[in-house]
Amino acid sequence: MNNELLIKGKAAKKAARVLATLDTATKDKALITIAETIMEQEPIILEANDKDIDAGRANGLSEALLDRLLLTAPRLESIANDVKSIVNLPDPVGEEFESRRLPNSLQISKRRIPIGVVGVIYESRPNVTIDISALCLKSGNAAILRGGRESAYSNRAFAQAVRLGCEAAGLPPESMQLIESTDRSLVKEMLRANEFIDIIIPRGGAALHQFAIDNASVPVITGGIGICHVYVDVAADLTKVIPIAVNSKVQRPSVCNAMDTLLVHQAIAPQILPRIADAWAEHNVEIRCEPRALTILEDHPAAKPAGPDDFDTEFMALVAAVKVVDDLDEAIDHIYAHGSGHTEAIISEDYTAAMRFANEINSAAVIVNASTRFNDGGQFGLGAEVAISTQPLHARGPMGLKELTTYKWVVWGNGQIRP
């Protein structure tokens, strides 16, 4: 095993034992100190970020990617404030549930505890270094962070602020550790470091998630890939259709809970599709249509035929795939065949259609008569999130503090033995 990973892995396991039983006040003190340190170290962090930006420009990164990479004084302040806001979230550790007293008087409970050591593999955005550290710290987990090469300087500066904050609050400085080696093979080793890492959270594109699934022996939380659907039912309230179709697509097209595919019931498609297309046109949405939809929109300047992959694509852009379906059954079948299990919405005033959609779709979030953009930790009132899980194990949808915990059974006895 790579030596850096070995050393940091051992240190993380050790730190995790300390973090697991730490009181909330001490964890909160560390969070506040980290936020303050970020502000104090502003010149150092921005200077480090300059180096990343220069290198990125030299390597021909797009302006969009450079902007994701860029830190500014206001962005730093916002990052520091996000850390402070985690102080206000309840500490999930120690909650007991499903408590009961057995017939033999054993008192048993599930008690929430941290997962242990969280491994995070992420791309570009340096703020992930801080976000994940803060969430792991509050939930009592140690973390091993492996950021993207393009944000290496910024990540190091952030990791240093986290380390100082931990030290000042009396936490092990190895609570949150950044992998500094840029050796590509280290990612694969992290994915198989079961001895030191309890869970891997990949934060990045589909290729990173697939790489993690293919190579990990450590449990992986996959997600973040949203091929999200909005189905406009025959009984849709037309006053709700345009706002939801527009908001789901354009409010922030580059994120995972933005709509990718619009499914429209054939009986109202001729009436509603042109109006949706016009509303989208104001936001420059490109429309990729299967044949029936194209027939309806054939004169629309934004409409063009869908390509073979358009219904299996997370666009992350102002592009929508549109399909006319015969009925609710075809809509549900389409979602099962093409969805990624992230977020699906129906627009309908028909009770049975709404219930069937909510019951039969098994995606992480099923939404009736609202925008897909609500599948988000902040929107759901969970506070910040480390990821949006689309896989069925452990957690689904936004993963906040509680989803960074597991549980153990605690059993209080007075000498009981099993007959």
Add this chain to the structure above:
Amino acid sequence: MNNELLIKGKAAKKAARVLATLDTATKDKALITIAETIMEQEPIILEANDKDIDAGRANGLSEALLDRLLLTAPRLESIANDVKSIVNLPDPVGEEFESRRLPNSLQISKRRIPIGVVGVIYESRPNVTIDISALCLKSGNAAILRGGRESAYSNRAFAQAVRLGCEAAGLPPESMQLIESTDRSLVKEMLRANEFIDIIIPRGGAALHQFAIDNASVPVITGGIGICHVYVDVAADLTKVIPIAVNSKVQRPSVCNAMDTLLVHQAIAPQILPRIADAWAEHNVEIRCEPRALTILEDHPAAKPAGPDDFDTEFMALVAAVKVVDDLDEAIDHIYAHGSGHTEAIISEDYTAAMRFANEINSAAVIVNASTRFNDGGQFGLGAEVAISTQPLHARGPMGLKELTTYKWVVWGNGQIRP
């Protein structure tokens, strides 16, 4: 991909969609029909089991393994009764929790749903075919079962009974499917069949679990390997020590929650260890001692020096490793260094010692003043279990019906969009 796996995988995914929304009464009817079919098919099942026993004998299986394999009329009746008892357990599907109303009036809940398709890879005992099928069915999951070669005939006869029961109740006959191919490479393909299988539960020895961890891309629930500890504190109530030490070790030594290692505080070891050894001697427990324990027990006929691996071994037999420790800290450190995260118990009347043990040990079950043998679905009042998980994700300890579910967010709106 192996053709049988491909065909059964596709059929399982399809069946899972039907099972997920099935009402409890229909699932219960299928369970009762399966139980009845097992009894009706008794001659066929016992005949199939005879073939397995004959083959096992010809292949030189030990008497212990042959006994695990053996079905008899009373055993069949007990298996059928276990299926019927699952009818009485509450259906976990549909439960809503963490429900809230957001400031924008969106009404949101986590709703419990089946995981989907459960893949089970198991060894020898044919009753697993029925147990897992029944638990999966009640929790609305489809299952793909791959049993051991040595129980192939029995498994097929059981799978046929399950299929008939499902059909008679109107369920898809492909709800529970047994893989019939004995091709070894198929196990590896199952572990990587992410397209069709949502979770893999290995049921067998440490080698099978490790093989699953090393090769799976489908999430795996590992567990069942218990290197379980009992720590006798200086403040132990001596009247509790003998019963708990004996019960933990001898009540059923071949199972995962039996004690493997006894840790004894140095201040009471000279007094209590000989008495424990005498009590164990009545049950023919072999005692493997580290040097300090051996000094105390040097004249005891059952005591011998511990070998290099004895503190890292799940004995599954009437063998115990014994170590004298300086204090609670050393006991906890030893458990972190050598435990498998399954079940650990402390015997102590000292409040702070008991609390520290319960707080600092992070195994699936932490027990104060009671036998390790209580870490069990039936004992904890969960009903039957598919496995005892020792890994930190999704579920820990006994996995009953609830632990065979996941959740989705259900969001009821009236036109909300994100500002």
